[in-house]
Amino acid sequence: MSVRNIFYRSIKSRGLRLTAQRKAVIDCLVASKKPLSAEDIYLHVQRRGLGINLATVYRTLDTLVESGLAERVGMELHRAYYTLCRGRKHLHHFFCKGCGNSYDLPHCPVKERTTEDLIPEAFTVTSHRYEVYGYCGKCSS
Amino acid sequence: MSVRNIFYRSIKSRGLRLTAQRKAVIDCLVASKKPLSAEDIYLHVQRRGLGINLATVYRTLDTLVESGLAERVGMELHRAYYTLCRGRKHLHHFFCKGCGNSYDLPHCPVKERTTEDLIPEAFTVTSHRYEVYGYCGKCSS
DNA sequence: GAGTAAATGCGAATAATTTGCAAAAGGCGG
DNA sequence: CCGCCTTTTGCAAATTATTCGCATTTACTC
Numbered sequence: 001m002s003v004r005n006i007f008y009r010s011i012k013s014r015g016l017r018l019t020a021q022r023k024a025v026i027d028c029l030v031a032s033k034k035p036l037s038a039e040d041i042y043l044h045v046q047r048r049g050l051g052i053n054l055a056t057v058y059r060t061l062d063t064l065v066e067s068g069l070a071e072r073v074g075m076e077l078h079r080a081y082y083t084l085c086r087g088r089k090h091l092h093h094f095f096c097k098g099c100g101n102s103y104d105l106p107h108c109p110v111k112e113r114t115t116e117d118l119i120p121e122a123f124t125v126t127s128h129r130y131e132v133y134g135y136c137g138k139c140s141s
Numbered sequence: 142m143s144v145r146n147i148f149y150r151s152i153k154s155r156g157l158r159l160t161a162q163r164k165a166v167i168d169c170l171v172a173s174k175k176p177l178s179a180e181d182i183y184l185h186v187q188r189r190g191l192g193i194n195l196a197t198v199y200r201t202l203d204t205l206v207e208s209g210l211a212e213r214v215g216m217e218l219h220r221a222y223y224t225l226c227r228g229r230k231h232l233h234h235f236f237c238k239g240c241g242n243s244y245d246l247p248h249c250p251v252k253e254r255t256t257e258d259l260i261p262e263a264f265t266v267t268s269h270r271y272e273v274y275g276y277c278g279k280c281s282s
Numbered sequence: 283g284a285g286t287a288a289a290t291g292c293g294a295a296t297a298a299t300t301t302g303c304a305a306a307a308g309g310c311g312g
Numbered sequence: 313c314c315g316c317c318t319t320t321t322g323c324a325a326a327t328t329a330t331t332c333g334c335a336t337t338t339a340c341t342c
Contacts, residue, residue: 017319019300031325038299058299060320076213076270078330079298094264103264109250109271123235123244125275130250134266158288158339179330194291199330201289219299221331 035081098139176222237277
């Protein structure tokens with residue numbers, strides 16, 4: 001089963017309706033290698049010839065986040081970016097404040113250490129957020 | 142020398158003017174144990190009987206951040222919070238989803254690696270965010 | 283104390299996101 | 313396949329945090 005279909009099913013299994021707009025937003029995020037803003041998604045979907053309203057994009061993204069299917073990242077750029085939560089594979093990002101692009105970081109601070117090393121006591125870690133901001137090669141110069 | 146005065150001096154040493162408004166914003170942040178939003182600061186200063194404009198609070202905070210004297214944190218919910226950088230110490234936190242407490246993390250993922258190791262190319266890093274969520278010892282059991 | 287550049291106040295402008303409401307459409311039962 | 317009922321969408325207007333332009337004020341240098 002394709003990644004798309006897994007998300008389609010997750011929508012339905014939560015009692016939500018699988019509308020054309022929701023499919024389009026999911027397809028867009030599945031196809032993207034980097035987190036996208038609501039406007040990015042809006043434009044991508046428009047370009048594919050599917051009509052969608054920006055408010056609907058926002059509402060769909062809220063729904064995905066509330067359902068635990070997507071994550072809101074990169075808030076320091078005065079704008080939210082969204083990325084799907086995919087199985088075990090998890091990534092962190094570098095956000096360029098110049099051009100707005102984002103790049104995968106090659107490491108994860110939590111994965112590379114044991115729990116004892118990570119925190120003072122034997123706490124239980126459920127999730128984490130790690131983001132680096134700055135300027136990419138082009139925008140630095 | 143008081144903490145206040147250290148910040149007052151830092152302002153001047155950067156060629157910036159030490160105005161009544163800047164003093165008020167700094168005093169407010171020095172007195173607070175937690176990060177404050179621009180509006181928090183605006184209201185606190187007003188309450189002390191000092192006139193200040195919200196735009197001035199924003200400009201002052203920008204100035205402090207650009208000068209490396211303050212940090213912008215907690216962008217989570219569409220609003221920025223500010224906290225003074227005290228000494229060289231910069232911290233990341235573990236947030237317990239059970240009791241809501243937060244604990245300092247003993248390490249920083251950015252500090253402990255070189256730029257080449259951190260990102261694909263020689264990008265410029267300006268800031269980062271690193272937060273771990275889970276349950277503390279008491280809330281785990 | 284005067285001159286000058288920097289900072290402030292004010293109001294209006296932005297930009298991202300949210301909301302109210304009527305119309306459209308998904309998905310259930312028949 | 314049809315209709316019903318509820319959810320979702322589109323649209324336009326509202327909100328919210330933050331920024332900007334510009335005239336006025338003020339800190340700091342000489």
